[in-house]
Amino acid sequence: MADMSAPAGGLLTTSDGRPLKSALATAQKRAKRRAFLLVLPLLAFIVITFIVPIGQLMHQAIYNDGFSANMPRMTAWFAETPPGTEPDDAAWEALALDLKDAAAARSVGVVGTRVNYEMSGTRSLFTSTARGAARFEPPYRDALLAADEKWADPNLWGTMRQVSDAYSANFFLAAIDMTRDVNGKIVPMPEERQIYVSLFVKTFLLAGLITFTCFLLGFPIAHLLATLPMKWSNLLMILVLLPFWTSLLVRTTSWMVLLQQQGVVNNTMVALGIISEDGRIQMIYNQMGTIIAMTHILLPFMILPLYSVMRPIPPSYVRAARSLGATSWTAFRRVYLPQTLPGVGAGSLLVFILAVGYYITPALVGGASGQLISNLIAFHMQSSLNWSLASALAALLLGAVLVLYWIYDRLVGIDNLKLG
Structure with missing residues (x-):
């Protein structure tokens, strides 16, 4: 420890004569720099x-x-x-000269696609006209x-005016089933396009x-794991963790085998006489299949x-409550359940956020009625190639999740969240 002395003025100093307050501030700055350098690789990884x-x-959601x-x-x-x-x-x-140059540069398809995002059926107009x-x-x-x-259509010229600005909020409007008319006023999409x-x-x-x-399924299982002797609890915990060691694709396709009309579940119910041969239940390629498979996962x-x-x-604690009458x-509701709320909140928030963004499972077992917004985002990224609309949908989904996180923090408090 550094030797400290108090001169006549009463100011504490270190052994080399520096004021103690200044020496402590320098040491704290050095410790902060060292801590920052230690976390810098992780910070850079997160940023990148x-x-x-x-x-x-x-940026992609507002720029095209x-x-x-x-x-x-x-x-x-x-x-x-x-x-x-x-x-x-x-x-x-x-317009004519730009079409000539775009045809020569082979970029007229890009132009037509951009206009087609706002006004369907116009891509072929641009490509066919550009050929001549x-x-x-x-x-x-x-x-x-x-x-x-069709080049005389005022709606077409209004749409071209809208898309002439590289920065536009039109994709966010499309993501909430809104659009702009010829005069630039925000109006609802036609009812058949509101999806x-x-x-x-x-x-x-x-x-x-x-x-x-x-x-509903996890609470009693977790309670059983927490109250059993450790040797049995560890064995059951292995069974809980076993799905993590199996590929997500394998687990999803297994549910396809189990839930189809000629699958294991329907065959078992027919064999037990629960349902008739003609009354087999459709549990796959619909919302039921999505709910069952995602709940398991x-x-x-x-x-x-x-x-x-x-x-x-x-x-x-519960025994004491019961001994007091x-x-x-009542003992469960007033004593045990309140102590589990941090875990309930953490598990619910984690499952909900994961479920909102799931893609593979709804795509395989959901069919047309079991698709989620993530499947439509993937469609625009991979098939329609409308990356700006996909980015707008993804940004809205991200914003909704952040709002949910903020609501949880306001109601429960993020400090009370327990993940382990």
Whole structure:
């Protein structure tokens, strides 16, 4: 320990004459720098693999330069004229010349796809017109209308004006079943195209039902694990953890074998006389299949937090309550259950968040009615290639999960969450 002395002025100093307060502050700064350097690799890993991809996701949801980067003359004309302006000779010339350049650069498909995101059926208009764009001569309006009369549609020009800006909130509007009209006013999508809001609602309802089912099944299992002698508890814990050692794909396809109409479950019920041969139950490729398979897969995520909270609870608490006159139900409700709430909250939050974002299991066993929002996000990423809309849907899903996390923190307190 450094030698300290108190000079006549009463100020404590170290053995080398420095003020003690300054020396302690320097030591604290050195300790903080050392701690920061120790966690720097982990921080860099989180930033690179988590923060940066989320930032790119948010940017992709509002940015798409498919039109503006390949139609510069049209983009400039839209920027110079107010909304609702009728296309003049300069606009038709800009459109014809941009189509020529896009056809030469083989980027007209990108342009048509960007416009098609907002107005269905327009991609073929751009590609078919661009094939003959090299032969266009003034007057360009007549040349374009001779190629296809759809170029005179004011809705098309309004849509091109909207997509001429690389940054747009239109994908977020589409993700909540809204769009913009020709004048730029936000209006609801046609009823036959309103699919995303209802799918979000169904996703959260199914995730809540799966979470509740996991709680009903997991609570007694966790209680049994916590009260059995250690040798039996360890054996049962191995059975709980066994699904983690099996591939998710294998577990899902196993449920496909079990639940199909000619599968093990239906055959067993027919053999026992519970149902007739003609009354086999459809338990696969629907919501029932999604709920059953996901409950089985996510059940350990409910059991483990509950077990970690139940194990330290002394059994003497419930015995003391019963000895003081409480019934078994009252002792459970007033003494035991409140002590398990941190585990209940942690397990429910964990299962719900995992269920909201699940993809493989609903895709394999859910069919058309058992699909979740994650399956539609994957569709736009892999099939329709509308990455901006997929990013907007994913951003809304992320925001909903963060709101759920905030509500849990306000109601229960994140400090009370116990995962182990």
